Amino acid sequence: MFILxxxxxxxxxxxxxxxxxxxxxxxxxxxxxxxxxxRYIHIFWIPVYRLSPSELIQCGHCKKAYSKGDCSHEMQEALKKLKNE
Structure with a gap:
């Protein structure tokens, strides 16, 4: 018997x-x-395939959170720079 x-x-x-x-x-x-x-798909806790990342932007003043679809153009550009780092 084999457990995966x-x-x-x-x-x-x-x-x-x-x-x-x-x-x-x-x-x-x-x-x-x-x-x-x-997020990663793993087999025996070894990452095998990378899934799309979850992206969130939150304001420290009003605590409003923005997902990728709710972001302004400036926010999307800043996210792209963060991804490339």
Missing amino acids: FFGTRPGKTRESHLPGVSCPFCSQTGQLKARIQP
Whole structure:
């Protein structure tokens, strides 16, 4: 008999402040924080395939959170820079 352990796991979270970007809801500049966390398919806890990462931007002032579809153009550009780092 053979037991196979597989599933999905989160990867290492990367966080970064977005200093020149303002929040569309409260218009505060420098309060946005981006968070990117990849997910992996694993077999025996060894990552095999990377799935699309979860992306979230949250304002430190009003606490409003934005997913990728809700982001302004400035926020999307800042996310692209964070992904490429």
